[in-house]
Every structure is written in C-alpha cells, then in structure tokens.
Amino acid sequence: AQSVAQPEDQVNVAEGNPLTVKCTYSVSGNPYLFWYVQYPNRGLQFLLKYITGDNLVKGSYGFEAEFNKSQTSFHLKKPSALVSDSALYFCARVEAAGNKLTFGGGTRVLVKP
C-alpha cells in the first residue's frame, strides 16, 4: 500500500537555526506529496505540495521541500526557524486514482529561543 513515513516524533532546534522535518514515501505509483502544519487545538494548514516538475517546492511561511526520487524523500525545510514555527507537522500523500489523502504520523517541532 502507498504510504508516507515520518521517522522522527520530535525535532528540537534553536531559533535561527535551519529546520528539517523528514518524510519518506513508499515507491508505488505517482507520488503526489503534501506538507501540512497543525497548531494546538486547530485544524491542519496546507504548506506546500509536489505534483511534478521542479524538485524544490516553495510554500507558505518560508518553508520549502525537496522531492528526491532516488531517496524517496520529501523533507520539509526552513533556513531559519522561528519560535512560532513550533507545531505539529504532517507529511501526506494522495493516491492518483482516488480521493484518499494518507498522512504520516506527524513530527512535533519545538523551536527554542
């Protein structure tokens, strides 16, 4: 079955340092990949998606993600983290033939001042 995996439950980073949140996907069909962010007691907010084309995708709030086919990865990155980036981040994948969006288990990001 198609899936995504987020190998880290939590990522801690100091404010101003680069932030990376990892996501890998299983090799099956076309990988249509998404990143979402969730702040406490809120719904998920869309950050960016990869469908085809340029492997570097730019999204909201200064985030970007790099699609790497050889490593089957779609890591989320931000050059300089802010305390306000502390949240729960989800990688997700949609099946091309249906309406299902499958989420990874989530990675909690804590940015310390």
Place this chain on the structure above:
Amino acid sequence: SQTIHQWPATLVQPVGSPLSLECTVEGTSNPNLYWYRQAAGRGLQLLFYSVGIGQISSEVPQNLSASRPQDRQFILSSKKLLLSDSGFYLCAWSVQGAVVGERHFGDGTRLSIL
C-alpha cells in the same frame, strides 16, 4: 474566499448519548467533503468522504455515520457514543475533480466521552 466552519469547538458527552457534529463550507460549490478523526494529537484517520449530496463513502467500520443533506453541509452522527469515540474531529473540503487538490481543514471539534 472560501471558509469552513465546524461546531461545536468542544463537546463533552456521556457514554450512550447521541452525537451530531456539523460542518459547513462557504465560498465554493460542489466541494469534496471529508471527516477525519485525530487521536492523541497525532495521526489522522479518514472516516468518511463525500463527492456530492447524499453520496457518502465510509473508510472504516465504526459507530459513526455521516450525511450530506446540502451541497456544502456535512454532518457526523452517532446514535450511541462509545468511550472509544473520544478524539479530535476534523472536517475538510477540496475542489471537486482536483485529484491532487489540497484539503482545507476546519478548526475541529474536541469530543470527550465520559
């Protein structure tokens, strides 16, 4: 612009009581609609999705049901709640026909069963 509303924001219900959660979308027509449940602040599980009025697909067998009485209204229901129904329920919409369209989420309902 499009907006999505869910209510109530929080709900405490006794075991065995009925449930009705509502979700409405504004600013778009004929959206795909979804109900997700998030347990323990982590993974999301798709419960139901709908591509049109009266068309509901269920993803997992459970104690819940969904209905879509109007184009932009999606309701999650139960006749008798179980303790295991506790969780954070999220409604979402996406553009009809856009297979890789992003989902847009409401702010959720936190349901606690006592």
